[in-house]
Amino acid sequence: VSPAAAAAMRIGDVAREVGTTTRTIRYYEEIGLLPESDGRPAGGHRLYSEGDIERLREIVRLKELLNLSLDELKTLVEAEDARALLRREWNEGEPDNDRRRTILAEAAGHLDRQLGLVRARRSELDRLEQDLLARRKRNRALMREFSA
Amino acid sequence: VSPAAAAAMRIGDVAREVGTTTRTIRYYEEIGLLPESDGRPAGGHRLYSEGDIERLREIVRLKELLNLSLDELKTLVEAEDARALLRREWNEGEPDNDRRRTILAEAAGHLDRQLGLVRARRSELDRLEQDLLARRKRNRALMREFSA
DNA sequence: TTGCTCCTCACGTCACGTGAGGTGGC
DNA sequence: TTGCTCCTCACGTCACGTGAGGTGGC
Numbered sequence: 250v251s252p253a254a255a256a257a258m259r260i261g262d263v264a265r266e267v268g269t270t271t272r273t274i275r276y277y278e279e280i281g282l283l284p285e286s287d288g289r290p291a292g293g294h295r296l297y298s299e300g301d302i303e304r305l306r307e308i309v310r311l312k313e314l315l316n317l318s319l320d321e322l323k324t325l326v327e328a329e330d331a332r333a334l335l336r337r338e339w340n341e342g343e344p345d346n347d348r349r350r351t352i353l354a355e356a357a358g359h360l361d362r363q364l365g366l367v368r369a370r371r372s373e374l375d376r377l378e379q380d381l382l383a384r385r386k387r388n389r390a391l392m393r394e395f396s397a
Numbered sequence: 398v399s400p401a402a403a404a405a406m407r408i409g410d411v412a413r414e415v416g417t418t419t420r421t422i423r424y425y426e427e428i429g430l431l432p433e434s435d436g437r438p439a440g441g442h443r444l445y446s447e448g449d450i451e452r453l454r455e456i457v458r459l460k461e462l463l464n465l466s467l468d469e470l471k472t473l474v475e476a477e478d479a480r481a482l483l484r485r486e487w488n489e490g491e492p493d494n495d496r497r498r499t500i501l502a503e504a505a506g507h508l509d510r511q512l513g514l515v516r517a518r519r520s521e522l523d524r525l526e527q528d529l530l531a532r533r534k535r536n537r538a539l540m541r542e543f544s545a
Numbered sequence: 546t547t548g549c550t551c552c553t554c555a556c557g558t559c560a561c562g563t564g565a566g567g568t569g570g571c
Numbered sequence: 572t573t574g575c576t577c578c579t580c581a582c583g584t585c586a587c588g589t590g591a592g593g594t595g596g597c
C-alpha cells in the first residue's frame with residue numbers, strides 16, 4: 250500500500266519485535282494457531298509480512314492479558330478470521346444493506362465478548378489494587394505516628 | 398479470636414472455596430509454596446485453618462492476575478512471610494521507635510513493588526480495552542449508516 | 546456396613562526450553 | 572571462507588490433569 254513496501258522479516262527478528270521466542274512461533278505454527286509460511290521449501294527459512302507480525306502480536310497480547318489456553322486462543326482467532334472474511338465480502342463484494350447489517354452485528358457480538366473478558370479481568374485487578382492501596386494507607390498512617 | 402472458632406476444613410472444601418483443585422494444593426505443598434499441615438500422620442487427611450485458606454486465596458489471586466511462575470510467587474510469598482515476622486515483632490516485642498520505622502519502611506517497599514506490578518498490568522489491559530472500544534465505535538457508526 | 550472424600554504413586558499433557566547436529570544466505 | 576541465523580529432531584521441564592488402587596472418618 251505505502252510506497253515503502255514492507256520487507257519480509259525472519260523469525261528471529263519477529264520474535265524480538267513482539268517479545269517472544271522463535272520456539273514459540275514455530276510451536277504456534279505447528280498447532281495451527283499461525284498459518285504456515287506458504288511456498289516455503291522444506292528446511293527453508295520462514296518469512297513474515299507486517300500483517301503476520303500484527304497477528305502474532307495480537308495473539309501474544311490476548312494470551313498474556315487474559316490467561317487463555319492455546320485452545321481458547323484458537324477459537325478466538327478463528328472468530329477473528331471469520332470476521333476478516335466478512336470484511337473482505339464487505340469491501341470487495343457488493344452486499345446489500347441487509348447483508349451489511351448482518352456483518353456488522355456479527356462483528357459487534359465478537360467485540361462485545363472480548364470487551365467482557367477484558368473488563369472482568371480489569372475489575373479483578375482493580376480490586377487487588379484497592380486492597381494494596383488500603384494496606385499502604387494504613388502503613389503511611391503508622392509512619393506519621395512514629396516519625397520522630 | 399471470634400467466639401465461633403473456625404472449624405478445620407478438608408482439602409476438597411478448600412479447593413472449592415478458593416476456586417482451584419486438590420491436585421494444585423498438594424502440588425503447592427510439595428514444592429514448598431504452602432506449609433505442610435504439621436502433625437499430620439503419614440497418609441492422614443490434611444486440615445486447613447481459615448488463615449491457610451486466606452493465604453492460598455492470595456497466592457492463587459496473584460498468580461492468576463499477574464501471570465507469575467511458581468518460582469516468582471515463591472519469592473513474593475517469602476517476602477510476605479518476612480513481613481509477617483516483622484508484624485509479630487511489632488505486636489509482641491517492644492521495638493523502639495527507630496526499629497518501628499525500619500519495619501514500616503520494609504513493608505512500604507514491599508507494597509510499592511506489588512503495586513507497581515499491578516499497575517503495569519492494568520495499564521496494558523486499559524490499552525487493550527481502548528483498542529476494542531475504538532473498534533466498536535467504528536462498528537456503531539457503520540451500523541447507523543446502514544440502518545434502514 | 547455403605548458412601549464419600551481422602552491418601553499416595555505414577556504416567557499423561559500442555560506450552561514451551563534447550564541442546565545436538567546440520568544447512569543456507571549476506 | 573567465515574559468522575550468523577536459520578532448520579529439524581528430540582529430550583527436558585513446569586504446572587498441573589487424570590486414573591489406579593487403597594485407607595479412613597461421619
